[in-house]
Amino acid sequence: DAGVIQSPRHEVTEMGQEVTLRCKPISGxxxxxxxxxxxxxxxxxxxxxxxxxxxxxxxxxxxxxxxxMPNASFSTLKIQPSEPRDSAVYFCASSPRMGGNTEAFxxxxxxxxxx
Amino acid sequence: xIQVEQSPPDxxxxxxANSTLRCNFSDSVNNLQWFHQNPWGQLxxxxxxxxxxxxxxxxxxxxVATERYSLLYISSSQTTDSGVYFCAVIALDxxxxxxxxxxxxxxxxxxxx
Numbered sequence: 001d002a003g004v005i006q007s008p009r010h011e012v013t014e015m016g017q018e019v020t021l022r023c024k025p026i027s028g029x030x031x032x033x034x035x036x037x038x039x040x041x042x043x044x045x046x047x048x049x050x051x052x053x054x055x056x057x058x059x060x061x062x063x064x065x066x067x068x069m070p071n072a073s074f075s076t077l078k079i080q081p082s083e084p085r086d087s088a089v090y091f092c093a094s095s096p097r098m099g100g101n102t103e104a105f106x107x108x109x110x111x112x113x114x115x
Numbered sequence: 116x117i118q119v120e121q122s123p124p125d126x127x128x129x130x131x132a133n134s135t136l137r138c139n140f141s142d143s144v145n146n147l148q149w150f151h152q153n154p155w156g157q158l159x160x161x162x163x164x165x166x167x168x169x170x171x172x173x174x175x176x177x178x179v180a181t182e183r184y185s186l187l188y189i190s191s192s193q194t195t196d197s198g199v200y201f202c203a204v205i206a207l208d209x210x211x212x213x214x215x216x217x218x219x220x221x222x223x224x225x226x227x228x
Contacts, residue, residue: 102146106150
């Protein structure tokens with residue numbers, strides 16, 4: 001398996017623009033997570049899905065952020081409008097199932113810079 | 116929510132030295148993972164270890180769930196071991212009603228030749 005695939009790897013955009021990050025989980029995995037990593041706050045869970053349904057979005061910072069999972073093999077994280085403080089590395093991860101006894105695997109991340 | 120603390124925050128080793136990284140967590144957990152974030156930012160799974168001891172080459176990990184800690188041992192360190200080591204726990208967040216994978220702040224390891 002190719003692992004969790006994220007695109008793009010790097011994104012530079014101007015403040016106010018819409019940004020869409022994409023993720024393809026490992027085939028057969030039922031849970032998908034979006035994390036954000038910054039120097040100040042470390043790795044933070046933004047939202048996670050189980051069987052394409054959002055289970056917990058309490059980590060989404062504000063209404064400018066939205067995430068969708070239209071099918072089992074694809075998810076998007078959208079920021080509209082983007083702001084400089086959104087600059088971070090965004091990771092997607094997947095695991096075989098929801099619950100405690102499961103191992104998560106991460107994609108290579110998308111480094112977002114908002115200028 | 117659950118708190119995950121890692122120590123030390125920074126560690127500098129001479130190549131060939133051994134080290135122990137520690138992860139303490141504040142509540143019962145269902146599972147625990149160790150990751151290595153390499154200098155390119157990639158998060159690599161090292162261990163999936165809810166309890167007991169596992170070994171993989173020069174690395175080994177021990178989790179004592181009843182005492183709420185886990186240890187990562189690195190023996191005969193190499194420059195390629197440099198990076199940040201994260202501990203992450205999976206626990207039920209009763210407020211959210213869902214399981215969460217919560218990360219510690221990591222230990223930054225620098226191995227010098």
